[in-house]
Amino acid sequence: MWPHHILVGVGGHSISVGSDDPSVIEDLEPWRIGEARDVVDFGLWLHVEYEPESSGPKQLHALRHGSADLTRSRDSASLKTALWQVLGSFEETERPEELQIRLTPVVNGSSAVLIHPMWLEMVSERQLERSGLKAMHTFWAKADPRTGEVIVSPPLGSTADPARFSLAGIIFGGDTRSRARNVSSLMMCTYAPDDVDPSWMLRSTLTLADSTQVVRANDRQEIESALADLSATAALAAAGS
Amino acid sequence: MLAHQGVDGRVNCWMYAFLVPGTTPTAANAALSTAMVLVPNAADGWLAVDDEVVVYDVRAQACHVFEGVAALAWQCLDGDGSIDDILTDFADIFEVDLELVQQDLVPLFTDGFEKELIVENQND
16 A cells, blocks of 8 residues: 555546655645546555665666556656656547557657557666667557557646657567457557547557558567667658658 | 368358457347347447458457458348348358358357347347
8 A cells, every 4th residue: 555645637537646755646636536436546656765785686666557567767756757747648638539549659759669568568778778769658648540640748737738759660469460450459458438439449540550560579579679670660761751 | 162161161260359258148138049130239349451350349348350251241240131141141152051151150140149249130
């Protein structure tokens, strides 16, 4: 259990945030709501004590979703930023034609590769940095199937414009080349509100999948390779245009 | 011999379900009769992609991908012919015994009916 806790409402979603740091909760007071159903859980550990003499694996501060780490770092400030980025991604999209996708954008300049957070967890931040890549820890990324753009909402409370990236590729598990299975994989990562026509969502996910490269990767090596390849291809395309 | 026919002459059909361990039939969907005229559930979404069909089940928030003959069978659920009509057509088109087609496709229709992916056509 978290020593400090708050329930906030963002974009029609109810979100529970726990932390071992009371200042995190204080900052979220303007968004506090009462009881709610279908709550999404996040937690921010900022005061993990390091034991430099220990030979075991080092504990890092962590931003958690449920029981899984979204990201870990020694840098508390970057984790706080990630939390506000995650919460900002729950803001409702102003454009109904955009899909809300539960995939993490890994960006390189003006392009982004979308990958499931569980897959991304296999790759260290250090490895990403070595490849010139940066993971944007959002909960929802938005994607416009008509333009092939990935849209990342600004952090909660920010009035900045959303960041836009050209979609360089999507990485899923499995080994299929079937377009129907790409649609199925993407659909299962897409937020489907009750009032949205599911046939439209299927068509939109197909348009999005067809607009980019969908790569299947199943272990750390394949994921690192796919991230590097897709980013390099996108960088070459950007340089040529 | 058609592409969807297996090496042993049987009609192959596959139905892959994700995240749906099984659905209990509802009172409204208690029993499937092959005399019924069925249609895809209008509450769900479906899309034909190449030779496959993707169905999004809004109740289970799950996707199903139908391949091969299963995808063809799905697209025959147009509210015109009964299941019996569809089975007979498949036996004729694929030049296989009706009994074999029934063995392969009736479980598919039954499963879809139980999951309410397909429902009786109410527009007759």
